[in-house]
Amino acid sequence: MMKISRRNMMQMMGAAAFAGPLASATRAFAAREKELNILCWEGYNSAEVLDPFRSSQGARVKAESLTNDPTMINRLRAGETRIWDLINVNNPWARKVMAPAGLIKPLPRAEFEPYFDTMLPEFKAPYRWAMSDDGKDLLGMAQRFGPYSFVVNTDKISKATAEEQGWDLFNDASLAGKYGVQESDDWNVFNIFLVAGINPFKEHTEEEFKAFAETAEKIFKGAKMVGDMASLNQALVSGEIDLYMTGGTYSVSPARADGYPNLRAITPLKGPIDGKGGISWIEITSTVNNPELSPLAIEFLKYVQDPEVSHTVAFAEGTFNPVSQMGDPKCFELFTKEELEAIQWDTLEEDMARSAEYDILPDYDKALELMTAAKRLRG
Amino acid sequence: MAAMTHTETDGKQGLLPAIPAGLRAAAPVTILLVLGFLAPLLTVAAYAFATPRSFDVFRSFTLANFSAIFDPSNTVWMSFAWSLAYASATVVLLAAIAYPIAYGLNRMFGKWSGLVGVLFVFPLFVSENVRLYGWVLFFIKNGVLDGGLKWLGFSGGPEVLYTPGIILFGMIYVYLPFMLFPMSLGIAMIPRDLVDAARDLGASRFMIWREVELPLAMPGILIGMLLTFVLGAGAIAEAKILGGQSVIPIAQDIEVAFTYAQNWPLGSALALLLVAIVSGLALYVLSKLDLDRILGKR
Secondary structure (H helix, E strand, O other), rough: OOOOOOHHHHHHHHHHHHHHHHHHHHHHHHHHHHHEEEEEEEOOHHHHHHHHHHHHHHHEEEEOOOEEEEHHHHHHHHHHHHHEEEEEEEHHHHHHHOOOOOOOOOOHHHHHHHHOOOOOOHOOOHHHHOOOOOOOOEEEEEEEEEEEEEEEEEOOHHHHHHOOOOHHHHOOOHHOOOOEEEOOOOHHHHHHHOOOOOOOOOOHHHHHHHHHHHHHHHHHEEEEEOOHHHHHHHHHHOOOOEEEEEHHHHHHHHHHHHOOOOOEEEEOOOEEEEEEEEEEEEEEEEEEEOOOOOHHHHHHHHHHHHHHHHHHHHOOOOOOOOOHHHHOOHHOOOOOOOHHHHHEEEEEEHHHOOOOOOOOOOOOHHHHHHHHHHHHHOO | OHHHHHHHHHHHHHHHOOHHHHHHHHHHHHHHHHHHHHHHHHHHHHHOOOOOOOOOOOOOOOEEEEEEEHHHOOOOOHHHHHHHHHHHHHHHHHHHHHHHHHHHHHHHHHHHHHHHHHHHHHHHHOOOOHHHHHHHHHHOOOOOOHHHHHHHHOOOOOOOOOOHHHHHHHHHHHHHHHHHHHHHHHOOOHHHHHHHHHHHHOOOOHHHHHHHHHHHHHHHHHHHHHHHHHHOOOOOOOHHHOOOOOOOOOHHHHHHHHOOOOHHHHHHHHHHHHHHHHHHHHHHHHHHHHHHHHHOOO
16 A cells, blocks of 8 residues: 655645646636637626526526627637637628638528528528628628617607708707717717718718818717717706717617607618618627637527527617517517517618618728817817 | 755755745745736737737837827827826815815814715725716706706706816816825824924914925825826716716727727827826826835834
8 A cells, every 4th residue: 555655745736736727727628518708789798688598508608798899809800719609790790801801600501591581571581791792601690780870859859850851960050069979989980971961881082081070070069968878868868968979779779668758769861871861780690710619609699599588688788679580470579569669669660771781981990080089179 | 856856956045045035935926916017018018019000019010109199180189188187187176175174184073083084985985987977967957956956946057067177076076085095194194293392483373384284294195196196197987977078088099099999009009108198297206205204214
């Protein structure tokens, strides 16, 4: 029998100290089976959505929410593809940026395409934003969407007037000091182009940039406030402001659900984007090109297609939004009358029809610089 | 085997006679802390010299980010100016506001001073953003102030929300404890005997304050000023939440560079400049300070 002395006891402890972390590392490696990391807009990170999945799979699910697309995509670019399994961003990024850059990987088409059949009519397969440029690969799944232009207090400006006037409202000198601007700078760039009567989603001439800079300066000088959407809704309710850009069902639905149906997302009747004046967004959730992609990524994407879970996603904490799965009667019937009112279901179809789908601006960097400079002139 | 290990250890001890055992034992933790402190700063510094709009940190070297900042057409200097002006104004106003309170805590409130002190600490337990949103509800149209005054039959409250003035109010409110407590410590260090002696020798109340109390409390006052200035120069929430971005502080430009603009190198260059300006000012003030006196090692 081996005699254990104090010395070799110490040696064994030393070996264990070294081996310990290694052993747990192998465990962590194997645990990718039961681990899922999601990079998303808020909602998918809520306990209501994640907890049932966690308990049914016995999985550790981590979700981090950010409030702009470029930051999320650059997290992957900076090397975080090893960390994340799913990324949830707006429509153009999967097809135009992430797939060409190899940041995401395609979904098994046969497994996921049938889900599009029960979605709202405009999402029928092959759905453009879910597909690769060559139309061969399915790059992600669609769920939340909505029109996103501006929001008015209809007690002050009627829906009809707001839709008819469109972005010109922000050119109206009599409304200076009565509107707010939301701090989502990427969308503000689109909107300022629209107020200037210019299509944002194209290359711009020097002349157009000059008009953009002048409009930006005027917009920010005339803005009562620039803030987050909760502050803007609060300011609308209190009467500090009568309208704000950027806004839509995404930003105003919480206030509508709280009992302020007079606050309303407006989509202009017309505008400079091939006749359209509104802009809409559709989120696409894709699997990250992670060398150790968790098998739960695919499971989670299937899980959120379920009618009940889709309804939970639509009304997760923070903001309330329509979901493409509302095309399925089993999902639609879960929405109460109040919930449909909060997301402006009555005009959703026409609002989406009058909106151009959000796209990437080729000269965004220059426009953002001009807009940031214009903002500084407020003080 | 055991003997060999022993010899090796002896050899090492012979080579490093100057490092005390305690320090050697603490070395792993020290290295970890130094790395944890320095690594993020070094990364930011390295990013500041990387190609604009890239992630080529440690792989490229360029001064393009700084030349973009110093370009005469770039108005980012306005953000620096606003931040430094707000920080300076906060320091001056807080010095005037906090001194009487600090004096009271030490000399006048007696048994109540503990309670008063706690009341000033208490807000620190609540997130700054939550407190600022609270002030929004207080000042907003038909809010606590405006609605309350209307209810009492007045025409309503002043329209102060979303103005540059309210930002200064917010900063004074948020940073008051950071000025108050170092200042209070400074005043506590004034020996009563010296004040009594000055009075016995015929000094007026003002003379005692100017010649005895103020110089002796100065280290505490300066530390309070330094702390509020550094915090004020990096302030962002007050301008965003209360000020409705009526003024753009430099911290917001840095934030935009890291988020919407996705120009990490530019954001890092701005951050590095801010660190240089603020630490330059801080070092200057510290060089005028006798730390021994503050620590009571006279």
